[in-house]
Amino acid sequence: MNFDFSEEQTMIKDSVARFVRDEYDIDTRRKIINSEEGISREFWNTFAELGWLSVPFAEEYGGFGGTVEDIAVVMEELGKGIVVEPYVSTVVTFGGLLAASTNNSLKEAVIPSIIDGSCLGSFAFLERQSRYEIADVVTTAVAADGGYVINGEKTVVVHGGTANKFIVTARSSGEQFDAEGVSLFMVDAAAEGVSLKSYQTMDGQRAATVQFDNVRVTDDQLLNSLGQGMQLIDHVMPQILVALSAEALGIMSTLNAITVDYSKTRQQFGTPIGSFQVLQHRMVDTFIACEQTKSMLYRGLCQANEYAANPDAGNAEFLKSVHALKATIAKSGKLIGEEAIQLHGGIGMTDELNIGHFVKRLMTINVSFGNGDFHQKKFNQLNYSA
Amino acid sequence: MDINFSAEDLAFRDEVRDFFAREFDAELAQQLSATQGGDYKSAIVSWQKKLHAKGWIAPGWPKEYGGTGWTVTQKFIYETERGAAGIPDVVPFGLKMVAPVIYTFGTEEQKAHFLPRILSSDDWWCQGYSEPGAGSDLAALSTTAEYAGDNYIVNGRKIWTTFAQYADWIFCLVRTSKEMRKQQGISFLLIDMETPGVTVKPIVSIDGKHSLNEVHFEDVLVPRENLIGEQDKGWTYAKALLAHERTGMAEVADSKRMLSKLKQRAAEEVNGGTAMINDPVFQMRLSDIEMELMALEYTELRVFASMAGGGMPGPESSLLKIKGTEITQAIQELQLQLAAEYGGALQGDLSNQELGHDYAAEARSKYMYGRAATIYGGSNEVQRNVIAKAVLGL
Numbered sequence: 001m002n003f004d005f006s007e008e009q010t011m012i013k014d015s016v017a018r019f020v021r022d023e024y025d026i027d028t029r030r031k032i033i034n035s036e037e038g039i040s041r042e043f044w045n046t047f048a049e050l051g052w053l054s055v056p057f058a059e060e061y062g063g064f065g066g067t068v069e070d071i072a073v074v075m076e077e078l079g080k081g082i083v084v085e086p087y088v089s090t091v092v093t094f095g096g097l098l099a100a101s102t103n104n105s106l107k108e109a110v111i112p113s114i115i116d117g118s119c120l121g122s123f124a125f126l127e128r129q130s131r132y133e134i135a136d137v138v139t140t141a142v143a144a145d146g147g148y149v150i151n152g153e154k155t156v157v158v159h160g161g162t163a164n165k166f167i168v169t170a171r172s173s174g175e176q177f178d179a180e181g182v183s184l185f186m187v188d189a190a191a192e193g194v195s196l197k198s199y200q201t202m203d204g205q206r207a208a209t210v211q212f213d214n215v216r217v218t219d220d221q222l223l224n225s226l227g228q229g230m231q232l233i234d235h236v237m238p239q240i241l242v243a244l245s246a247e248a249l250g251i252m253s254t255l256n257a258i259t260v261d262y263s264k265t266r267q268q269f270g271t272p273i274g275s276f277q278v279l280q281h282r283m284v285d286t287f288i289a290c291e292q293t294k295s296m297l298y299r300g301l302c303q304a305n306e307y308a309a310n311p312d313a314g315n316a317e318f319l320k321s322v323h324a325l326k327a328t329i330a331k332s333g334k335l336i337g338e339e340a341i342q343l344h345g346g347i348g349m350t351d352e353l354n355i356g357h358f359v360k361r362l363m364t365i366n367v368s369f370g371n372g373d374f375h376q377k378k379f380n381q382l383n384y385s386a
Numbered sequence: 387m388d389i390n391f392s393a394e395d396l397a398f399r400d401e402v403r404d405f406f407a408r409e410f411d412a413e414l415a416q417q418l419s420a421t422q423g424g425d426y427k428s429a430i431v432s433w434q435k436k437l438h439a440k441g442w443i444a445p446g447w448p449k450e451y452g453g454t455g456w457t458v459t460q461k462f463i464y465e466t467e468r469g470a471a472g473i474p475d476v477v478p479f480g481l482k483m484v485a486p487v488i489y490t491f492g493t494e495e496q497k498a499h500f501l502p503r504i505l506s507s508d509d510w511w512c513q514g515y516s517e518p519g520a521g522s523d524l525a526a527l528s529t530t531a532e533y534a535g536d537n538y539i540v541n542g543r544k545i546w547t548t549f550a551q552y553a554d555w556i557f558c559l560v561r562t563s564k565e566m567r568k569q570q571g572i573s574f575l576l577i578d579m580e581t582p583g584v585t586v587k588p589i590v591s592i593d594g595k596h597s598l599n600e601v602h603f604e605d606v607l608v609p610r611e612n613l614i615g616e617q618d619k620g621w622t623y624a625k626a627l628l629a630h631e632r633t634g635m636a637e638v639a640d641s642k643r644m645l646s647k648l649k650q651r652a653a654e655e656v657n658g659g660t661a662m663i664n665d666p667v668f669q670m671r672l673s674d675i676e677m678e679l680m681a682l683e684y685t686e687l688r689v690f691a692s693m694a695g696g697g698m699p700g701p702e703s704s705l706l707k708i709k710g711t712e713i714t715q716a717i718q719e720l721q722l723q724l725a726a727e728y729g730g731a732l733q734g735d736l737s738n739q740e741l742g743h744d745y746a747a748e749a750r751s752k753y754m755y756g757r758a759a760t761i762y763g764g765s766n767e768v769q770r771n772v773i774a775k776a777v778l779g780l
Contacts, residue, residue, distance in 0.1 A: 001459070001691050003387050069387060260778050280774035281767070287778060288709065291702045295684035296677075302389040302684075324677040379677070380669040384649070 003298055009073045015050055016074055020081030026354045032084060033204035037162050039085045048117030053091055056239075057099055061111040068239045068304040072246035072297065079250025082361045084205050086120055086159040092243045093158075094121030096236045097167050097184065101223035106186060110165065122163040124154035124187075124210055125233075132370040134169065135179045135230050139212065141170035147218040148172070150185065150193075153211050158368075160208030161198030163189050168212065172227050184229035186221045187212070203364040204357060238315070238322045241369060242300050248329045248365045249297055251358050252290045255340040258355065259283065262344060279343060286339050289332035300325045316382070323379040330372025333362040389687075395459050402467045409436050410473050418474055419748075427510075427552050434476055434507040443505055444481055451489045451497065452505045458694040469639025477549065480504040480511035483627055484557040487574065491615040491623050500555075500576070514544040514558035514577070514601060515624070521546075522768045524559070525568045525621065529603060531560035531575060538562075538575060538613070540583075540606040546762070550586045550599035553579050559624055562617050574620035576612040583607075593754035594732070636710030638683045644717050645676060648724065651745065655724055662724060671723075675716045682709050701777040708766050711759040718756040721749040729753075 057063025113119035130136035139152025174181025193215035198208040263274030303318040337359035341348040417429035437443040447453030503509040520526040529542025563571030583606035589598040652663040689703040728746030738744040760766040774780045
C-alpha cells in the first residue's frame with residue numbers, strides 16, 4: 001500500500017507546478033481574463049507541447065494513456081494557479097465524453113486535434129430549467145433526411161465562446177425528465193443554426209448561452225447509440241468530478257498557505273496576528289479540512305484504480321467515494337475560502353489581492369455538476385435505505 | 387497509489403480474524419460490554435491473558451522484551467481487525483504507557499521485575515499525572531517527593547486516575563525540585579498502591595458510573611530503586627510517552643463498526659411509519675459523519691503508509707486525535723438522538739423489556755462518558771496549539 005505518485009506523475013506534476021510558478025502570476029492571469037477571448041492561446045499551445053492535453057487519451061490516438069489519477073495530478077497543480085485555460089471543459093469533459101463513446105471515427109478525427117491544441121470543445125448540457133439534473137432536457141433532436149435536426153437552447157456553456165465543437169444533449173425520445181432518450185451529438189460551433197452570446201463568470205472564466213436553431217446533424221455525429229447518452233455521461237461524470245475536486249484541493253492548500261504566511265507578518269496590537277490563539281485554532285481547522293479533503297480525493301483515486309482493475313465488481317464504492325468527495329469539497333471549500341478572507345481582514349475584500357480570486361473559483365467549482373447538497377443527497381440515496 | 391495489501395499481509399489478516407472469532411466469544415463480549423465493575427476487571431484480564439498466551443499482548447514493544455516483532459503493516463492490520471471485531475483495546479496504562487518508559491529508560495532490575503508482570507496482566511497499572519491544579523498544563527504539578535535516606539517521601543494528590551480502584555501500581559510524575567523551571571525538577575516514580583499513605587477516593591462521572599478516582603499520598607515512602615532514570619529528568623521521559631500516546635491512530639475501525647450499528651438501529655426505529663434511516667434530515671446527519679469518517683480512514687492510511695514505507699508520519703498525523711475523537715462523539719450523539727425519550731431514562735434494575743428499549747442506557751452512558759475523549763490525552767484545544775506551533779509554524 002502506498003500513496004506515492006509514480007515517477008511519470010511526479011514529472012508532470014513538477015512541470016505544471018513550474019509553469020504556474022514561473023509563468024502564471026496573478027497579473028498575467030488578470031491580463032488573460034480581460035483579453036478578448038478570455039484565455040491565452042499561447043499558453044494553450046505550451047500545454048499541448050508539454051503533453052498535458054494528451055494525458056487522458058489512449059495511445060492509439062496519440063495520447064498518454066493516463067488514468068483518473070494522472071488527471072488529478074495535473075488538476076491539483078493547475079488549481080494552485082487558478083489557471084483559466086479550458087482544461088476541464090476541453091480535455092476532461094468534452095474529451096472525456098468523446099473518448100468514452102462508441103463512435104470510433106469521430107474519436108479518430110477529433111482526439112488528435114484536442115491533443116495538438118487546435119480543437120477546443122465544450123459540453124453543452126445545461127438548460128434554463130434543469131439545474132443539476134442533466135437528464136432534464138427539452139432541447140430536441142428529431143429524425144430527418146437520414147440525420148437529425150436539433151432545436152433548443154443551452155446555458156452556461158463553459159468556454160462556449162472559444163469552443164470549436166460542442167457535445168450537445170438533445171432529447172430524441174421520451175419525456176422531459178427521462179434518462180432514456182437523451183442523445184449526445186457533436187456539433188460544430190460554425191454549423192448553420194448555431195449562435196451564441198458569451199460572458200464572463202465570477203471565477204474569471206467564460207461561458208455562453210448557445211442557441212441551436214434547426215441545426216442539422218448526421219448519424220456520424222452521434223456519440224453513443226441513439227437515446228443512450230445518459231449512460232455515457234454517467235460513466236464519465238465521476239472523473240470530471242474528481243478532476244474538479246483535485247483543482248479545488250490545489251486552491252485550498254494555496255489559500256491556507258497564503259493565509260498562514262500573512263498571519264506571520266501582519267502586525268496588530270504590536271504583534272503578528274498569527275500569535276493569537278483564536279486565529280491559530282481557526283487556521284488549524286482549515287489545515288485539518290484541507291488534509292481531510294486530500295484524503296477524500298485519494299480515496300476517490302484509489303477506488304477509481306480498483307474499479308479500473310476490476311470492472312466486473314461494479315462501481316458502487318467508487319461512486320460513493322466520488323459523491324462524498326464533491327460534498328466534502330463544498331464544505332471545506334466554504335470553510336477555507338471564508339476563513340481566508342476573514343483572516344486577511346479588509347485587504348481580503350479587495351479585487352487586487354489574489355485571495356478573492358481563489359475563493360471565487362472554489363465557489364464556481366462548488367456549483368459545477370452538482371453542489372455539495374446535491375451530491376450528499378445522491379450519497380444518501382445510494383447508501384441509506386431500508 | 388496502491389491501496390492493496392500484499393498476499394502475505396492478507397494471510398496475516400485472516401489469521402488475526404480467525405483468532406478473534408475463535409477466542410473472543412459471546413460470553414466475554416457480554417462481560418466486557420459492562421465496561422466497568424468487578425466483572426469488567428476479571429473479563430478484560432482473562433482476555434489479556436489469552437492474548438499473552440498467543441504472544442500478541444504487546445505488538446508495540448521491542449521483540450526482546452516480549453513484543454511480536456510485527457511489521458508496521460501487521461500492527462496496523464491487527465488494530466484494524468480488533469476495532470472491526472468490536473474487541474476492546476488492552477488497558478493501556480501498563481502495556482502502552484508505563485512499559486515503554488520502563489524498557490526505554492529503566493534499569494535492568496526494573497525491566498526484569500516489571501515487564502513480565504505487565505505482559506501477563508498480573509499487575510494492573512494506573513497513571514498518576516493530572517492533579518487538581520495541573521490538567522492540560524501538566525508541568526504545573528505540585529505533588530512532592532522529598533529524598534530522605536534511601537526513600538522518597540511523597541505527598542500530594544493525583545486526579546482523574548482511571549481504574550485506580552483496581553490498580554496494583556501507579557506511575558507518577560512528582561516534583562523533586564522547586565528551584566528550576568517548571569518542566570525541570572520533575573521525576574518519574576513507580577509507586578506500589580499497597581504502600582501505607584496511599585488512598586483511593588472514587589469520583590462518580592457524569593455517566594453515573596465510577597471509573598475515575600482521586601489518589602491521595604500522605605508521607606508515602608517510595609524506595610529509591612523505583613525512580614525511573616535520573617532524578618529531575620522525569621519530564622523528558624513523560625514527554626516521550628505522551629508522543630507515543632498522541633501518535634496513536636484514530637480508531638477508525640471502531641467508529642466504522644459503531645456507525646454500522648447505528649445504521650442498523652436507524653433502520654429499526656420507526657417514526658410515523660417511516661424508518662429513521664429513510665428520514666431525509668436524519669440521513670444528512672448520518673452522512674455528515676460518515677463522509678468525515680471515510681476521509682479520516684484515508685488520513686489514517688496515509689499516516690500508516692508513510693510509516694510502513696520507513697518514513698516519519700507527515701503533518702496529517704497530528705489531526706488523528708482531534709478528528710478521531712470528534713467523530714466518535716458525533717456518532718455517540720446521534721445514537722442518543724436515535725434513542726429518543728428513552729435516552730433520558732435511567733434504567734436502574736429494569737430489564738430492556740420493562741423499559742421498552744434495548745440500547746438507550748448504553749447510548750446515554752457512552753455519550754456522557756464520551757465527552758472525556760476530547761479532554762484526555764492532551765485536550766483537543768491543546769492538540770490545536772501543538773499543530774499551530776509544530777505544523778503551521780505559528
